Amino acid sequence: MRLRFFAWIRFLRLPNALTVPGDVWVGAVTQIGSLEAGIRTTSGVVFAYWFGMALNDLLDLPRDRRSRPERPLPSGQISPGMGWTVCVLLGLTALGLSPSVGMAGLILLIVAYTGCKEPIPWLGPILMALCRVCALWIGAGSPLQPSPQLIAAAVIWFLWIGWITVLGRLEATERPVPLYATLWMAILGLGVPLWVLSQTDEPLSASLFAVLWIWALVQLDLRLRRAGCVQPALIGKAIRVLLPLQSLMLAGAGEPLLGVCLLPVWPLLAWLSRRFPMS
Numbered sequence: 001m002r003l004r005f006f007a008w009i010r011f012l013r014l015p016n017a018l019t020v021p022g023d024v025w026v027g028a029v030t031q032i033g034s035l036e037a038g039i040r041t042t043s044g045v046v047f048a049y050w051f052g053m054a055l056n057d058l059l060d061l062p063r064d065r066r067s068r069p070e071r072p073l074p075s076g077q078i079s080p081g082m083g084w085t086v087c088v089l090l091g092l093t094a095l096g097l098s099p100s101v102g103m104a105g106l107i108l109l110i111v112a113y114t115g116c117k118e119p120i121p122w123l124g125p126i127l128m129a130l131c132r133v134c135a136l137w138i139g140a141g142s143p144l145q146p147s148p149q150l151i152a153a154a155v156i157w158f159l160w161i162g163w164i165t166v167l168g169r170l171e172a173t174e175r176p177v178p179l180y181a182t183l184w185m186a187i188l189g190l191g192v193p194l195w196v197l198s199q200t201d202e203p204l205s206a207s208l209f210a211v212l213w214i215w216a217l218v219q220l221d222l223r224l225r226r227a228g229c230v231q232p233a234l235i236g237k238a239i240r241v242l243l244p245l246q247s248l249m250l251a252g253a254g255e256p257l258l259g260v261c262l263l264p265v266w267p268l269l270a271w272l273s274r275r276f277p278m279s
Contacts, residue, residue: 022246027139044098
C-alpha cells in the first residue's frame with residue numbers, strides 16, 4: 001500500500017504543485033491589486049497541473065519503457081488504464097472547480113504541449129511557458145484588458161519557464177551546459193529586480209526579495225557549472241526558483257506578506273524533491 005501511494009506521488013509529481021499557487025496570486029495582485037483568486041480557482045489550477053503531469057507520463061510511456069523503466073507506469077506500479085482514468089478525472093475536477101475560459105484554455109494548452117513536444121520540438125518550450133502564463137491570467141480573472149503589470153509578469157514567466165523547458169531537453173544527455181544558460185540567468189537575474197524596483201511602492205521589501213532571487217540564481221548557476229551537464233535534480237532546482245521569483249513579484253506589487261508566506265515552501269519542496277524527483 002505504501003509503495004503504491006509513493007508511486008502515485010511520483011506519477012503526478014504531487015510536490016511540484018507547491019509552485020502553482022504563487023502563479024495564481026501574482027496574476028491576481030498584478031491585475032487587481034489584491035488577492036481575489038479564491039481557494040476554488042487556485043485549487044483548479046493545481047488540479048490542471050496534476051492533469052498535465054499525468055498526461056505527460058501517459059503519452060511518454062513508450063519512451064519511458066526504454067529510458068526510464070523505473071517510472072510508475074513502465075514499472076507496472078500503476079496500470080495505463082488507471083492512469084488514464086485518474087488523468088481524465090483530474091482534468092474534469094480542474095474545470096469543475098474553475099469553470100472559466102481561462103481554465104479551458106489552460107487544459108487545451110496542456111494537451112497541445114504533451115501532443116506537440118516530441119513531433120515539433122521547438123514548439124514545446126513555447127507551449128509549456130504559455131501554460132504557466134495562463135495560470136497568471138486565470139488568477140487575474142481572465143481579463144480581456146490585462147494591466148501593464150500583468151503583461152510584464154507574463155513576459156517574465158514566459159522567459160523563465162521557456163528557458164527551463166529548453167534546458168530540460170539536455171537532461172541526462174551528458175552534453176555540457178551551454179553558455180546561454182548563464183547568460184539567460186544573468187539577464188533575468190538583474191532585469192527582473194530592476195523592473196520591479198522601478199514600479200513598486202514597497203522598495204525596501206522588494207529589495208530584500210530581489211537579493212534572494214539573485215542569490216537563488218547564482219546558486220543554480222554554480223550547481224550547473226559544477227555538474228557539467230543538466231541533471232534531473234538541477235531541473236527541479238530551476239523549477240523551485242519560481243518561489244523566490246513569485247515572492248519578489250508579490251512584494252513589488254505591494255503584497256510582501258504573501259511573498260513571505262511562499263518562502264517556507266522553498267526549503268520544504270527542496271526536501272520533498274530528494275525523495276520524489278520533480279523532473
